[in-house]
Amino acid sequence: MAPFYSHPFDDDKLKEECGIFGVTGVVDASNFVALGLHALQHRGQEAGGIVSYHPDHGFNSARRFGYVRDNFTKADVMDTLPGQLAIGHVRYSTAGSKGATAIRDVQPFFGEFSMGGCAIAHNGNITNAIALRRELIERGSIFQSSSDSECIIHLMARSIQKSLAERIKDALRRVEGAFSVVAMTRTKLIGVRDPLGVRPLVLGRISDHGWALSSETCALDIIGADFVREIEPGEMVVIEGNKVESTRPFTPAKSRFCIFENVYFSRPDSIIGGRSVYETRRQIGVELAREAPVDADLVCPVPDSGTPAAIGYAHESGIPFGMGIIRNQYMGRTFIEPTDHIRNMGVRLKLNVNRALIKGKRVILVDDSVVRGTTSRKIKDMILEAGAAEVHFRIASPPTAWPCFYGVDTPERSKLLAATMSEDEMRDWIGVDSLKFVSLDGLYRAAGEAAGRDAASPRFCDACFSGDYPVAPSDKIEEGFEMKAAE
Template identity: 75%
Template sequence: MTGDAHTPDRRLPSHPFDPDDDKLREECGVYGVFGAPDAASFVALGLHALQHRGQEAAGVAAHEGEPNGFNIVRRLGHVRDSFTTAEVIKALPGRLALGHVRYSTAGAKGATAIRDVQPLYAEFAQGGFAIAHNGNIVNADALRAELIERGSIFQSSSDTECIVHLMARSIQRSAAERMKDALRRVEGAYSIIAMTRSKMIGVRDPLGVRPLVLGRAGDAWILSSESCALDIVGAEFVRDVAPGEMVIISDDGVESQFPFQPSKPRFCVFEYVYFSRPDSVIGGLSVYETRRRIGVELAREAPVEADLICPVPDSGTPAAIGYSQESGVPYAMGIIRNQYVGRTFIEPSEQIRNMGVRLKLNVNRAVVAGKRVVLVDDSVVRGTTSRKIKEMVLDAGAAEVHLRIASPPTTWPCFYGVDTPDKEKLLAATMSEEEMRDHLGVDSLRFVSLDGLYRACGVAEGRDDRAPQFCDACFSGDYPVAPSDRIAQGRLKLAAE
């Protein structure tokens, strides 16, 4: 649909916002190193590569050997602000270390409390234990209430602490066996790296919702949320940790166990859409190539007469390239992102606040002026960013603005480690596609279909509605693990009900 056929509301009142706040928030990232003389240095570099998965806080735990034992540094802010100094790394000696970057998905919302920053540490009868967790426990409220009733004293609001208390109550002797006991009580999604004085443990939930990979650098073994964080330390990618697998790394090598009831894997499909870095390989698929193929599917499903394909940087870039290649419409960087503006920019006046988006994104006027522009983005959450960017492109002289989204409409919140707005705050949950187009004020709006997304992820026949191959609950409402805490609170009614 063109501007001649429909004249959208092109002028919308401006309001302060950060374009990065209109995204589904990254979950967390975990990284562990066993067998390197300066393991904490490796972990700090790995966390740099995983910074996109959590930008509120970071922590590193290391073990030097007795009598000094465990040392832990946990700080608010970016990795570069806390873990790049020689003094900090010197305070974390040892050949075993693990780290975590965090965005709060459970526990305190808004400002992160230092007590919730991971890794968490505990002393068991068998010795010290550190744990870092990516994901979310959907029965954490029920477990927490039960544990408190039985005398547990919680030191944080993190759902990860439930695992620690469950382990403390296990009668098993080893940390690995205690963890198995604990995780059999846990519902939800988890990729965990944990560490004792002499071993490192990595485990994924039986559905494999969140990613975890195994790598090697010389004699050192590495566990990481993504393969891109292996590259930064020159490590070799060995394999993905399988859904439901526990790997135990010691001086004897890597031992693999499958202690949980087998389930059909349901890896988070949104990792391919947005969360993972494009240079990662997860589940045997290149994230970049998968996103490019999503753009190809989108061009086949939703063609439009246009002069220019333009990504909304940076997450829309691979899909925009695929859309351009399939459609034959030229690709250009019509929007430029300023990489050097952080979240802490001081906004001293209303006028400056209303310019907030321009601090990070600026339209390349010479490229878009007079053109029918197709903007390609990864998703629409609340729609505030899409509206503002559309205004900027029109202000730069574009003749038409068409919006193409490289994911299906986001209509349901995620409870597996992603901070998602409540359902009523998701634009696609409250409006039809046509209503969204009017609301956003674009000449046309189309999303890739769920089948198209599956095809881009290598499932040629599309989604099997009877047995979906991925977790796509944010699009379908088909939750592979019922979010029991939310249901008990009366805050969620499932699609099937």
């Protein structure tokens, strides 16, 4: 098999977390799960897995590297996953190893207990996983993977509760950080969100007898399921037959949903908190135009994630919108080995400038974020080489100055441009005529908080912008990470 490589120029974005999906009450549930995972592919392109259960064949699983479409559309794979109950996971690793030896890290994870088998798929990050793992190993647990999520299975094994659902509750009460979990037993489909609701999870209805759990509503659409509601922060639902039982196993806490889901991670056709993700992103552009106007001839998105904000900026500013950069839609994640020569081509294999539109224009480029800033510099060079008179960057998120520890793969703080430079220094380093970020208040207004951010009690987790971590990342603190000093 050919080596699996990432784009050599995709390291200037925060990487997706994971996507989870589960279905019960339908014939060939694994096929529904495969479709759902396909719709969630943007949340993780490294690997995927499906576990199903059939009364005559027991639990069966398939785990593969690469895209869902390349692995879970083939009869020789899907025929091995029979049953009316299945869960699945798409992965971009934030914990654990990568590479050909890491198939053991691909979820869902499975455990056989005295009362039967249980499979679990987890989106998020356990911030006390190192401490838990150390404790469990000292007590005799033997880990099969390097993933933080496997801790949940081992904690379940040590629980004295009499049912698997109660053991899941027991295990998750020991876990710190962010988690949305989809699990399955022989008869039940289970969904859980952490008390802060950092990561998303929604419930859907499939005709009269089926149910679905998904990271996003867009994956319900692909299987023809009706959106019922979001699983609430701190809630656990247990679905068996036509019955959905809801409990609250955790100490209540104020919700802190990840605001970056609105900026970048979620698909624009998903619904979050009753609001269209597309509309929120368009409104971010409106806020940007109000906060950071500039005389220019053209508003251009950095495709694809910058497009809705660019549309909002153009509409609010009255400056024409144009596709000044064209994305190569056929460049998959697997590509040729990134030699130095290929790396030096920069983003040109993925993005190309529409020269006829750009030449002689004062251009506003709208992007979703700046992480390291390397890609921004390359795009600026391409725009200037195409004959642009001026280049102005407008960013649809505040400066990313702090790493995320709740399920997003973020560079260490020293490699985040905004952690080491002021806005003016970033502008000069990237080499553009102006650089402006939407304010944190502006981002909150775009997400439906008319008064902006309440510093005393913010609605969202915005730690990557503010350094305000709702859950102390105890593992990282133990390793030497320094939290933001109290103001």
